[in-house]
Amino acid sequence: MTPDTYTEAQLDGLRELANVGSGQASTALSQMTGRPVDVSVPHANALPVAEAVESIGPAEAVVTGVAVPVVGEMGGVVLILLRQDDADAMCRLLGVEPDDEMALSALCEIGNILGSCYLGTFATMAGVAVEPAPPQVAVDMLGALAQTVLATSAEQGDTALLLDSELAIEGVECAFSLLLVPDAEGIGRVLDGMGLAA
């Protein structure tokens, strides 16, 4: 099943999934950094592919993106987007200077851990087994990073589904967004697993 539109009940279910998933991710991040981590109520939006980038942020803003490919019973990408200041703050929290060559691998490790925790929820709540593949980091225009990730979901239809959470580490200026762009076929399986099939 590859739905092109989603009902409000389905989006609510996916929002709850993102909520629990980003909660798990924030707990792991809190343990790593020794600081409380706040999570916003996530957004679950199904919107035309053409509008998807601007819903994420300004297309030309230069950001750090950690892309975590999702493999298993659902395809997709978890994309962690940090503004430059936030990426620098994150590196320092992990004990790495932002201009150190280890900085990018530290961010990859964060992607790996947040991705695993977030995706673990899909198995427990929807019975869909997924896991993260090795992450990649790029520093570039937000639009360029987001479009590249969205291109895969564009292959399956004109609707992009975005699950978007904001995380903020208390006590330091470090906030970022955690975005899941699933493929439509996989998300159909997730909705089935949650008893929300169309």
Add this chain to the structure above:
Amino acid sequence: MVRMGELVTSDSAGDVLVSLGLGSCIGLALLDRRRGLAGLAHVVLPASGRRERDAPGKFADLAVPALVDELAARGGVHACMEAVLVGGAQMFSFGSRDSLDVGSRNEAAVRTALAAARIPVRAAATAGAKGRTVRVHVAEGVVTVKEAGGSEGVLYGSEVMA
């Protein structure tokens, strides 16, 4: 503004067609400079397969003929049409996951479709790992490109701007 999968043509002198932050996507500009016509398609994927979609700019194989038709409908002459390509970068390299290495496939598909339509590619800022913004100045027939953190430069049509 030409967003993912969209296609716009113009004959208005003051118009500037823009696609912001192209990654693996291709900004395909088609110009008929003699008549002050230009179009821009934001190509996302190489091939449409069998499906006809309502977003004509999305697939390389559909975007090229659609752009040629729209420019011709505005009075463009096929023999005068010129193409400029921007984008097609590889933002992330996931090895065997070639669905995310779509940039080079996009460029190849656009070039194939342009060759089939007998339209020359006059300039290209493609491949690599950098995001790019493309601007098409309709009346002047000038195409400019900007990379992340860089300044804007003229890619094609400099003699008019200078």
